[in-house]
Amino acid sequence: MSEKHAVECLRCGTFRTVERERTQGLDPGECAKCGYLGWALVADLSEPVRKNLRERPPELHFRRLRVV
Ligand SMILES: [Zn+2]
Numbered sequence: 001m002s003e004k005h006a007v008e009c010l011r012c013g014t015f016r017t018v019e020r021e022r023t024q025g026l027d028p029g030e031c032a033k034c035g036y037l038g039w040a041l042v043a044d045l046s047e048p049v050r051k052n053l054r055e056r057p058p059e060l061h062f063r064r065l066r067v068v
Helices: 047-055 058-067
Strands: 002-009 015-021 039-041
Touching: none
Parallel strands: none
Antiparallel strands: 002 015, 002 039
């Protein structure tokens, strides 16, 4: 069984869907648009959270994303 997850680039806001097996980690790779490696599940992002993330330095985005 695989699941699809909608993710959003934390830098430019591009959406994409990533498919993964239940046993695999989520690894969307680089953003096709800006090359950024930071993604968040769209389902986890509400507007205030997005705003918050964009106002923080990129290193913090990255650290947060490793957890996802
Ligand atoms: Zn991007």
